[in-house]
Amino acid sequence: MSNPSARPAFTPAPTPTLVIAITGQTAVMVEPYGYTVELINLETRHVFPRSRSALSRRPSRSPPDGEDGRRSHRREEAASVILGPGEGHAYYTARGSEMFFKATAELDGGDLSLMERTLPPGGRRPPPHRHTNCSEAYFVLDGVVSIIVDGEELTVGREGFVLVPRGTAHTFGNTSPEPARLLVIHAPAADAYFAGLHELWNRPEPPSPDEERALMSRFGMDPA
Numbered sequence: 001m002s003n004p005s006a007r008p009a010f011t012p013a014p015t016p017t018l019v020i021a022i023t024g025q026t027a028v029m030v031e032p033y034g035y036t037v038e039l040i041n042l043e044t045r046h047v048f049p050r051s052r053s054a055l056s057r058r059p060s061r062s063p064p065d066g067e068d069g070r071r072s073h074r075r076e077e078a079a080s081v082i083l084g085p086g087e088g089h090a091y092y093t094a095r096g097s098e099m100f101f102k103a104t105a106e107l108d109g110g111d112l113s114l115m116e117r118t119l120p121p122g123g124r125r126p127p128p129h130r131h132t133n134c135s136e137a138y139f140v141l142d143g144v145v146s147i148i149v150d151g152e153e154l155t156v157g158r159e160g161f162v163l164v165p166r167g168t169a170h171t172f173g174n175t176s177p178e179p180a181r182l183l184v185i186h187a188p189a190a191d192a193y194f195a196g197l198h199e200l201w202n203r204p205e206p207p208s209p210d211e212e213r214a215l216m217s218r219f220g221m222d223p224a
Contacts, residue, residue: 078107085181088116090191092198096120099198105189113189119145119180125173127212133220134186136164138172143180147172169224193219 078089088100089107096119103114128148138147140160147154147162149170156162164170174180196215200207207215213223 094197094201095124104191110189112187113191114185119174125171128171128224129221135166137185138162139183141181144176145180146175
């Protein structure tokens with residue numbers, strides 16, 4: 001006779017070994033729930049370099065948010081992690097600069113993204129532009145950064161802060177002989193754009209200005 005109080009044997013659901021998320025021409029191959037394996041250009045089949053940030057490559061087996069609105073373990077884990085210089089949940093490069101994302105849309109529901117960015121001396125500036133869907137702000141950690149806002153050039157040193165409200169024309173760069181390091185925040189989050197920028201700048205040949213402008217347009221940036 002069976003025991004009605006006995007608990008049935010637990011059989012775990014099979015776990016997929018690979019998920020592919022496609023954005024534009026980029027296939028992002030990930031393990032379940034967010035661990036990036038490779039970035040691949042779907043047209044050229046070029047495989048981009050993987051992140052060299054240990055934390056950005058840290059696997060997470062946590063599920064996405066539940067239907068009841070509770071935060072996933074992935075977000076809870078991120079909230080309890082202390083990130084140091086040169087560490088982030090995602091790592092991108094473009095125009096010679098390095099970007100370590102401390103906060104991404106995946107981790108905060110799209111509220112904001114925050115990166116630690118290193119600018120090389122004399123590196124290429126982004127084309128002047130306006131954000132139609134977010135505000136941007138800069139806080140300089142080391143060195144000197146040149147920020148042009150509505151045609152006015154601001155020379156911003158260590159611990160200087162500049163806010164660029166939505167719709168304001170701007171660009172920035174490093175005209176000094178030394179590298180500069182700063183925090184850049186976008187609210188709402190804009191890290192998806194920088195994933196696309198990483199794709200453009202990690203091809204065998206640098207992108208054309210038209211390709212950069214097309215990418216910017218896809219993410220709500222108008223030329224200024």
